[in-house]
Amino acid sequence: MSAATQGADKDERIKEISRFRQALIRPELGGIVGTVAVFTFFLLTAFDSGMFNAQGVMNWSVVSAQFMIIAVGACLLMIAGEFDLSVGSMIGFAGMMIAIFSVTLAWPVWLAIMITFVLCVFIGAINGFIVIRTGLPSFIVTLAFLFILRGFTIFFPQVLERKTIIGGIKDAAEGDWLAPFFGGKVGGPIFEWMGNVGLIETFSRGTRAGQPVVDGIPMLIVWAIGLVIFGHILLTRTRFGNWIFAAGGDAEAARNSGVPVNRVKVLMFMFTAFCATVFATCQVMEFGSAGADRGLLKEFEAIIAVVIGGALLTGGYGSVIGAALGALIFGVVQQGLFFAGVESSLFRVFLGLILLGAVILNTYIRRLITGER
Amino acid sequence: MLDAMQTGAPPLVQMDNIYKQFGGIHAVEGVSTDLYPGEVVGVLGHNGAGKSCLMRILSGAMRASSGQIHVNGAPADMKSPHDARAFGIETIYQTLALANHLDAPANLFMGRELRTRFGNLDEKRMLSEATEALRQLNPNFKNLREPVARLSGGQRQVIAIARAIYFQAKILIMDEPTAALGPSETAMVADLTLKLKQEGIGIFLISHDMADVFELCDRVMVMNKGRNVGAFRIEDVNKDDILSLIIKGTLPDDWEPRGNSR
Numbered sequence: 001m002s003a004a005t006q007g008a009d010k011d012e013r014i015k016e017i018s019r020f021r022q023a024l025i026r027p028e029l030g031g032i033v034g035t036v037a038v039f040t041f042f043l044l045t046a047f048d049s050g051m052f053n054a055q056g057v058m059n060w061s062v063v064s065a066q067f068m069i070i071a072v073g074a075c076l077l078m079i080a081g082e083f084d085l086s087v088g089s090m091i092g093f094a095g096m097m098i099a100i101f102s103v104t105l106a107w108p109v110w111l112a113i114m115i116t117f118v119l120c121v122f123i124g125a126i127n128g129f130i131v132i133r134t135g136l137p138s139f140i141v142t143l144a145f146l147f148i149l150r151g152f153t154i155f156f157p158q159v160l161e162r163k164t165i166i167g168g169i170k171d172a173a174e175g176d177w178l179a180p181f182f183g184g185k186v187g188g189p190i191f192e193w194m195g196n197v198g199l200i201e202t203f204s205r206g207t208r209a210g211q212p213v214v215d216g217i218p219m220l221i222v223w224a225i226g227l228v229i230f231g232h233i234l235l236t237r238t239r240f241g242n243w244i245f246a247a248g249g250d251a252e253a254a255r256n257s258g259v260p261v262n263r264v265k266v267l268m269f270m271f272t273a274f275c276a277t278v279f280a281t282c283q284v285m286e287f288g289s290a291g292a293d294r295g296l297l298k299e300f301e302a303i304i305a306v307v308i309g310g311a312l313l314t315g316g317y318g319s320v321i322g323a324a325l326g327a328l329i330f331g332v333v334q335q336g337l338f339f340a341g342v343e344s345s346l347f348r349v350f351l352g353l354i355l356l357g358a359v360i361l362n363t364y365i366r367r368l369i370t371g372e373r
Numbered sequence: 374m375l376d377a378m379q380t381g382a383p384p385l386v387q388m389d390n391i392y393k394q395f396g397g398i399h400a401v402e403g404v405s406t407d408l409y410p411g412e413v414v415g416v417l418g419h420n421g422a423g424k425s426c427l428m429r430i431l432s433g434a435m436r437a438s439s440g441q442i443h444v445n446g447a448p449a450d451m452k453s454p455h456d457a458r459a460f461g462i463e464t465i466y467q468t469l470a471l472a473n474h475l476d477a478p479a480n481l482f483m484g485r486e487l488r489t490r491f492g493n494l495d496e497k498r499m500l501s502e503a504t505e506a507l508r509q510l511n512p513n514f515k516n517l518r519e520p521v522a523r524l525s526g527g528q529r530q531v532i533a534i535a536r537a538i539y540f541q542a543k544i545l546i547m548d549e550p551t552a553a554l555g556p557s558e559t560a561m562v563a564d565l566t567l568k569l570k571q572e573g574i575g576i577f578l579i580s581h582d583m584a585d586v587f588e589l590c591d592r593v594m595v596m597n598k599g600r601n602v603g604a605f606r607i608e609d610v611n612k613d614d615i616l617s618l619i620i621k622g623t624l625p626d627d628w629e630p631r632g633n634s635r
Binding site for chain 1: 432434453454455458464466468470471472473474475479480483484485486488492493494520522523536
């Protein structure tokens with residue numbers, strides 16, 4: 001029987017793959033191709049429309065950053081093998097809680113934000129615990145929370161304030177130390193300098209004459225980039241990242257190898273809730289109000305960005321960088337069609353086509369990587 | 374291994390009167406067994422006879438309803454696979470259980486990843502250690518950086534075995550390790566099993582393959598409907614005796630020890 005192990009110095013079943021090919025074929029490839037395609041398309045069709053001047057860039061960057069924030073959470077959770085359909089409702093709920101705490105109850109804004117974060121991450125944990133304990137698909141459990149949280153988001157302001165939008169948060173946040181971390185802007189002096197030397201345009205009239213048209217990078221974008229870097233390092237450079245892949249790939253195998261699968265999944269639900277709350281807080285600080293309909297359909301937009309980015313719906317495979325590119329594609333297409341003067345209702349058609357194309361391309365790439373059939 | 378049995382040293386593993394119930398179903402009923410260093414004990418029985426269940430209890434994947442487990446003479450309470458590993462118990466599954474989209478080093482170190490002093494993964498060291506560990510078992514194993522989904526069944530099983538060796542398992546549970554493999558890969562795993570045995574590792578081997586059992590095992594234990602219906606030295610039984618135990622739960626009427634040891 002030892003004959004089988006001898007006589008095969010070189011295994012002819014192993015195919016040599018060139019380094020170039022290996023570097024090229026990665027989960028993010030679909031996202032990279034898509035990003036290049038989308039930018040090429042809009043550079044050709046909408047270059048003169050203002051899409052690529054300072055204001056235009058800021059416009060689609062902010063929209064993309066919004067998608068990115070929730071996509072990072074959705075991405076890690078999906079790789080861990082679970083879904084969260086309650087992200088959109090969580091955004092509405094978190095925003096409403098901040099408004100109720102800070103305006104209706106007149107708590108300091110920093111306290112309102114902190115309590116909301118604790119509350120929402122706790123709800124994320126409940127989502128996770130129910131999924132783990134009952135063994136139900138997270139699809140169903142979080143679908144229930146989609147309705148529950150949306151219901152409360154409409155109920156609380158109705159009962160407390162007899163309206164569905166609570167405003168006045170800007171005034172409440174005046175002078176607060178925590179609010180600028182979500183609603184502020186950074187890099188103001190740099191943009192002022194760029195305006196002065198003519199790198200970006202300045203207002204020529206009005207009360208802000210002489211000031212640059214873009215006066216800083218919104219904290220929303222800083223959060224998006226920070227979360228993407230955090231998610232990417234967590235997933236690829238830490239052992240917890242390996243556990244996320246293992247938990248989503250084959251939970252039983254992971255458990256048998258001593259990976260605390262339940263803890264990994266619950267933590268990922270909590271992280272998804274955290275990302276949704278970051279989104280909500282930035283939005284509330286920006287608008288100065290919270291509405292009961294905020295965040296509608298965001299859960300699907302997050303999942304679409306993640307899937308465009310190459311993640312596998314069934315878990316165990318994906319990339320945060322890919323998801324971030326997916327969010328970028330999403331944002332650029334949404335705003336770009338507006339700049340290109342395309343009828344806005346066609347946005348959904350484009351989105352559907354991109355989603356379909358990306359998934360087909362990603363499936364092909366994944367098969368190249370994993371050798372599945 | 375017989376030396377160890379005769380010197381009266383405590384067995385590597387002693388399982389006493391293990392019970393496991395699922396609701397009204399008794400999956401394991403009062404089973405006792407033991408395992409000595411350098412010994413392969415075959416655990417046989419029909420599907421649903423309780424053998425996998427018994428082994429899952431030993432590997433910490435499942436908790437017994439009652440009964441005691443001693444490892445090296447000391448009581449061992451296994452609450453999780455993690456606890457079992459602390460006692461040097463490793464399991465190799467028939468399903469080639471690995472994280473499909475991760476590479477060989479990541480799988481080898483799954484749950485016990487090496488880290489640099491900054492707390493991130495020490496991929497370099499994991500790769501070199503894994504290369505070393507896998508080369509000892511199979512010199513043909515070169516495509517280490519590929520997701521294990523691309524590997525053959527034999528290579529995947531080699532990773533699982535390398536994991537056991539690298540972390541210096543004393544007790545190995547092999548749950549139909551060759552069920553998903555082709556003939557030459559089965560032979561390779563059998564080879565490795567004998568190698569591990571020579572190094573003094575005690576092995577519980579669950580198998581349906583009689584050829585494997587007679588080639589590798591020193592003793593066999595047969596389970597039927599959750600009970601231990603017979604434990605013998607391999608010399609004392611033949612294939613028909615074992616099949617009779619597996620199917621009927623009793624030995625043939627005219628049975629007497631067949632070995633020449635008495």
